[in-house]
Amino acid sequence: MSKEKIALFTIFGGTGDLAQRKLYPSLFKLYQKGYLKEHFAVIGTARRPWTNEHYHGVITDSLASLNADPATVAKFAGHFYYQSHDVTDAQHYVTLKQLSEKLDAQYGLQGNRIFYLAMAPNFFGTIAQHLRSENILTPNGFNRVIIEKPFGHDFESAKELNDQLTATFNENQIYRIDHYLGKEMIQNISAIRFGNNIWESLWNNRYISNVQVTLSEKLGVEERAVYYDNSGALRDMVQNHILQILSLLTMDQPVEFTEKDIDVEKVKALRSLRPLKPEEVATNFVRGQYAADGDVKAYRNEDKISPDSNTDTFVAGKVMIDNFRWSGVPFYVRTGKRLADKFTRIDVVFKRPIVNIFNHDDVRENDDAATSLAPNVLTINVEPTEGVELRMNAKALGQGFATTPVKLNFAHDAAATANSPEAYERLLHDALNGDATNFTHWKEVAYSWKFVDVIQKYWDEHTPDFPNYRPGSMGPDASDELLRQDGHEWIYKE
Ligand SMILES: NC(=O)c1ccc[n+]([C@@H]2O[C@H](COP(=O)([O-])OP(=O)(O)OC[C@H]3O[C@@H](n4cnc5c(N)ncnc54)[C@H](OP(=O)(O)O)[C@@H]3O)[C@@H](O)[C@H]2O)c1
Structure with a gap:
């Protein structure tokens, strides 16, 4: 069977940053691998009055770093068509429909449509409404819409956005991107958990002491200042990426490894998040904002950021999950900008042995019998290293008998990971296949917002003591204290 996929992509926001940095290179890689061949076309639309020729130049430039064969690039770019279009203007959808039908006939696209909304979310409703009212969806073939984060800024706005989308598309036609779900090692969580009896049988509150999820960024707010200042780390990272990772770490075993079964289990996990009461927010969540240090500007002095901004550039929190498997196990999460390094990792910390027989005096004098043995830690390195590490205790080399922690280490080969698909390439491929496993479903979004809204509301009502952490650190001291108190x-x- 041919692996070629057949579709017309309509990219709203075709002149934008996301399209140029992520979407065009990802589509090209699918083309190089033969998933896209003759039967595909792309309409890029935005307001700028570009010509097709200019657009081809933009596509070619966006692929420059791939050092691909120029003839292949030119052939690929030949499938792209530009249409100047204001998404609020109904008349433009008439032209869009005509162009879509022409390209469908020209490339044999069988009525298959992927609409990629690479624009600010306040336009999603308008676009969805016009796609319906102007009859742009096809009666034959598939119609799928891919949308970017943020999906609302709280539960109410997310619901409103969802209502707008579902007036045109069914839930199974909506592909909500969370690019962390396209990452190799995030997808690997399920293989590690459910493919190994040693882990799945220990994956519960009898053996696990706590779990730590860290999404650390080294850079500051950069060019996303206006968006970020209205969002902050809690909304930008915790509501989506971190809670999605938590759902994969904590869900029960799906009956089968299918989109439907996985979604059922993820939703159950997210429903089991213990909701915080307002008075519990301050003791369970820590917020931070970076200060200045040498040449590094404080967040409040960054371009386009108000000097009295109270936006959080760091969050650490303790999340509890109220179900049989996880009762009593704290999940500590943290993310922030201008931290010590750029990486994502998950540390699963196991309980120590009940008795430390190697240090019996210590045992007799000390209530916490096993304090001198380090806990086993399973670390899933998501990025930049992609691999798994296990810390365990072993005998220290030489005379006498002392224990010392050693590490078993697996990392994917750097050359292999360089050739493995990037998140957007995987996710576009999944969308072409009609597989939304690695996309966020509405109920997951809804439960995540409900959890986060309480925290955000409490923060909005209380003035923080910002700035409170040094660039290059791992956030405010209160983040360490959050764990120390447990x-x-x-x-x-650091
Ligand atoms: N960039 C990223 O890395 C990234 C990462 C995660 C999520 N996202 C999300 O992806 C979406 C796009 O982000 P972006 O960074 O690509 O934004 P961007 O660079 O500002 O692009 C916005 C696009 O929308 C077009 N546009 C704006 N108003 C329009 C209108 N009335 N009618 C038609 N087109 C209009 C712009 O083109 P014209 O000015 O020519 O009309 C441009 O192509 C956003 O939802 C963002 O939150 C982006």
Whole structure:
């Protein structure tokens, strides 16, 4: 069977940053691998009055870093068509429909449509409404819409956005991007958990002490200042990426590894998040904002940021999950900008042995019998290293008998990971296949917002003491204290 996929992509926001940096290179890689061949076309639309020729130049430039064969690039770019279009103007959809039908006939696209909304979300409703009213959806073939984050800024706005989309598309036609779900090691969580009896049988509150999820960024707010200042780390990272990762780490075993079964289990996990009461927010969540340090500007002095902004550039939190498997196990999460390094990792910290027989005096004198043995830690390195590490105790080399932590380490080969598809390439391929496993479903979004809204509301009502952390650190001291008060500590330290 041919692996070629057949579709017309309509990219709203075709002149934008996301389209140029992510979408065009990803489509090209699918083309190089033969998933896209003769039977595909792309309409890029935005307001700028570009010609097709200019658009081809933009496509070619966006692929420059791939050092591809120029003839292949030219052939690929030949499938792209530009239409100047204001999404609020109904008349433009008439032209869009005509062009779509012409390209469908020209390339044999069988009525298959993917609409990629690479624009600000306040336009999603208008676009969806016009796609319906102007009859742009096809009666034969598939119609799928891919949308970018943010999906609302709280539960109410997310619901409103969802209502607008579902007036045109069914839930199974909506592909909500969370690019973390396209990452190799995030997808690997399920293989590690459900493919290995040693892990799945220990994956519960009897053996696990706590779990730590860190999404750390080294850069500051950069060019996304206006968006970020209205969002902050909690909304930008916790509501979506971190809670999605938590759902994959904590869900029960799906009956089968299918989109439907996985979604059922993820929703159950997210429903089990213990909601915080307003008075519990301050003791369970820490917010931060970076200060200045040498040449590094404070967040409040960044371009386009108000000097009295109270936006959080760091969050750490303790999340509890109320179900049989996880009752009593804290999940500590943290993310922030201008931290010590850029990486994403998950540390699963196991309980220590009940008795430390190697240090019996210590046992007799100390209530916490096993304090001198380090806990086993399973670390899933998501990026930049992609691999798994296990810390365990072994005998220290030489005379006498002392234990010391050692590491078993697996990392994917750097050359192999360089050739493995990037998140957007995987996700576009999934959307072409009609597989929304690695996209966020509405109920997941809804439960995530409900959890986050309480925290955000409490923060909005209380003035923070910002700035409160040094660039290059791992956030404010209160983040360490959050774990210390439970007798734990972050596995990754500066
Ligand atoms: N960039 C990223 O890395 C990234 C990462 C995660 C999520 N996202 C999300 O992806 C979406 C796009 O982001 P972006 O960074 O690509 O934004 P961007 O560079 O500002 O692009 C916005 C696009 O929308 C077009 N546009 C604006 N108003 C329009 C109108 N009335 N009618 C038609 N077109 C209009 C712009 O083109 P004209 O000015 O020519 O009309 C441009 O092509 C956003 O939802 C963002 O939150 C982006």
